[in-house]
Amino acid sequence: MFKTFIGPTATEEDLAYLRPETAQAIFAQFKNVLETSRQKVPFGIAQVGKAFRNEVTPRNFTFRSREFEQMELEFFIKPDEAVEAISGKVAGAAEAFGRADLPVGQDAQQRVPTTPQPNWGWETWHKYWVEERVRFYEGIGLSRETLGFHHQTPAELAHYARACTDILFKFPFSKKDENGNVTGDELEGIAARSDFDLSQHARFSGKPMGVFDDELRTAWAKLPKEKQDELWKRYYENRKNYLLKSGVEPEPAQKQATDDANGLAKGQYIPHVIEPSAGVDRLILALIANAYSEVTETDSKGKSETRVILKFHPRVAPIKVGVLPLLKNKSELVKIALAVRDLLRPWMNVFYDDGGSIGRRYARQDEAGTPFCVTIDFDTLGEKPELLDTVTIRYRDDGRQERLKISELLQFLLSKVR
């Protein structure tokens, strides 16, 4: 970690570290958020921000850096024992999704349903979030074929983690495996972290991190005695194992686990978390690598030129639309072009360009990854009366052109860039 000192005297008392991940603030503030936001478990807290790791060896452009931007979601869920007390049975992924061996990252027909159910346990929630995150990447232009998956083996998992799935992107610098396939490099890990994080915060801060769940208390009271005992025992074992693995002595661990299991019977528990944790810089690098393409065009004189097109998904393109008057020195064209720019500008990033031939201006926007160009020409002015107040929309990826009414332009573009 990066070490520094707060205040003018650099004594051990002033020692501070730059945070190596963003997640801990979420856990530390968990109770504050819970109490002020009117949320009930299950719910999530997301955060994006800088993290710093001094031990990292920077490599592959911005893929791995000492200072980087992270985005993390801590999604808090009920422990399986609470789900079972309330719903009678915990739906594992097999039951929830209708097949036992659901592979993540499959095509639409094989996807998990998106409506969470009260009977979902941690396993189902974990698969759900893997799937949701894949959909996020697809939604900004990274198709399934560009992604890979790595399911951490028990040996790779941290002792408190129950599962972790990494989502990979096949970067140009990604290596091949022994079968000659590019598996990719990690964009994000989605971990099922049990109740480890909040338990640790509670243990070391001395502040309780449990929640009270009225639904659980009501349901518990109605359970047959043997079911209560079974769930009590399982929760007790889980809590005791956490405490023992964390270095607590057997006797206090048993006492604490007994208190915790007695709490469960009264509607209290420490939430478990599913944690999708992604690197923003490497995602940006993936978006650029994915968008990069070249076309070679031969002009009428037989001269060929290779130019770059950045095929960003409209949602992530830095410039959404180029607004181009056909000619710079025709004030009627310029006037309408400026009006179109001002119409669109409050809603999206617009680049106004009146310099050079229209072909060169299209090529410039292609290189910047702008998905749409709008050209104001003589038909806009009514040269063909039926085209009055229409503009040309030109698509970056295939060069296709269409006419569109100015009055319909904003809605058309908004529907594409959102």
Place this chain on the structure above:
Amino acid sequence: MFKTFIGPTATEEDLAYLRPETAQAIFAQFKNVLETSRQKVPFGIAQVGKAFRNEVTPRNFTFRSREFEQMELEFFIKPDEAVEAISGKVAGAAEAFGRADLPVGQDAQQRVPTTPQPNWGWETWHKYWVEERVRFYEGIGLSRETLGFHHQTPAELAHYARACTDILFKFPFSKKDENGNVTGDELEGIAARSDFDLSQHARFSGKPMGVFDDELRTAWAKLPKEKQDELWKRYYENRKNYLLKSGVEPEPAQKQATDDANGLAKGQYIPHVIEPSAGVDRLILALIANAYSEVTETDSKGKSETRVILKFHPRVAPIKVGVLPLLKNKSELVKIALAVRDLLRPWMNVFYDDGGSIGRRYARQDEAGTPFCVTIDFDTLGEKPELLDTVTIRYRDDGRQERLKISELLQFLLSKVR
């Protein structure tokens, strides 16, 4: 500054500091941005990010902290000599705005025009940016009455600065001056920093930071000899003074200033900057302080209750709209309420609340600063046929209620929150 070390060995070679301001990256990257963005002077580069100052004594909540968020704009302009060469004469603020003593922060009638002109010099650009920044604050709910101004005196100014105006907000903790008036505490400073920053970067990096201005070169060639000499001499003196004040010996300073003035005659110069630099955390604190208000209401039993309303401008309210089915247990109401939530959610932050009486739910949203609530009731279902598919829109600040068609809801809200 906060000191740290990069890499495992903490030697002097690995020494690094957390940045005390965000601006320097803009200057260091100035040429890259200029060359890739197709911009011409005047243009600006804005940045927002963390800055760290170890010497700061934290106080007044988040007003002053060691780690804070800054937003800065470096707006690059031509030196006055270039403006004069191109436009014949530099318009000072008096000429540009039609009055000699334009006080910043006046009401609409006295405001500066918002269309920059080619003949504006640094003084006019500086006043323009003060005015633009005030408009920004007004646009997010800080009225002129809540703001104050401080014009730095020559004694207060840094040696390279030509003017600096601070925009203040009258915080609850702001002190009174000798006349008993609250002047406020600084939100932002708008400085005219001459060409100091880019000159320093050029001098210490050895990389040229000048731009080439074709318009200037063409205009210069057409100037009478005596005008050329006059502008040459003035630019030479300015450059020489900068170099001497920066500790360069007289002889090399004269030589460098001669080169620089010869460059001007060929269309080359180092841009000057106007720098609005604002603290984001203290702005958020100002928005909260400005929004905070209390109302005391007496119910029919004579019991009075004081409750909090956060009167955020809709543009900055964290939640834009609360969506409330009148009754939680009427599935027809809930179904439409969820549809309304889903209609609005891609466009703004929506809070769905079905818990408790409608009055309590309004009060909760008032306390969170939500400017609008939408209630789905029996009229929505057509109990009064003429009100079918309409909802109640309820305004936070005065409790006023209106009916609106669901089909018009999104446009109505978008027009308020943008």
